[in-house]
Amino acid sequence: MPRLYLIRHGKPASTWGDADADPGLDETGQAQAEAARDWLLSLPEAERPQRVVSSPLRRCRETAEPTARALGVAVEIDPIVGEIPTPEALHPTERASWLRKVFEGTWREIQGDLDYDQWRREIVGSLRARGDTAVFSHYVAINAVVSHLLDDDRVLHFRPDHASITVLETDGQGLTLVAKGREAVTGVL
Structure with missing residues (x-):
């Protein structure tokens, strides 16, 4: 069965609320x-990814680039696997506190400009076809997928570490969680 690998971006040069809204690594x-690339390339040929997809944000694109180069493919940008959308009325300096509240609740409880439970389902739908x-x-996007697959409405299901790899299988209609990625030992981000 085809496999998907959800890789959290590597450690960024800055974090929430810093001057750079789109930091690199x-x-x-x-x-x-590079370690994520090496792990993916160490897989048996039948399990190795053939495509590389990335969130449009720089930290993800820079994490994806070594794998794409090694596989000889272009990085495909897909906004649906990007960061959780922040409510428009929220000032950028308030994002961290908003996210902390989001992490304490469920997908249906999130207050914002869109239906976040629907956002979660759209990510899963995008992955099914890959x-x-x-x-x-x-x-957060990786948590969205894992919580959906485990039928668990909590936003924060696990704490994927930087560059951790969560493994899924798909038959084109559904997704199955094979293994969650390595969890962070310290803080959320």
Whole structure:
């Protein structure tokens, strides 16, 4: 059965609320991107990804690039696997506190400009159609997929570490969780 690999981006050069709204990777993050590439390339040929998809954000694109180069493919950008949309009325400096509240609740409880439970289902729908793909995404988006597959409405289901790899299988109609990625030992992000 075709496999999908959800890879959280490597460690960014800055975090929530810093001056750079779209940071790239720091040195640790670059090493993590190379380690993710090496792990994916170590897979048996039949399980190795053939495509590379990334969130449009720089930290994901930079994490995806070593894998794409090694596979000889272009990075495909897909906004649906991007960060959780922040409500428009929220000032950027308030994003961190908004996310902390989001992490304490369920998908149906999130207050914002859109239906976040629907956003979660759209991510899953996007992934169902893919096979043999490495998808470079974000903490919340990966939680969205895992919580949906486990039929668990909590937003924060697990704490994927930077460059951790969550493995899924798809038959084109459904997704199955094979293994959650390595969890972070320390803080959320």
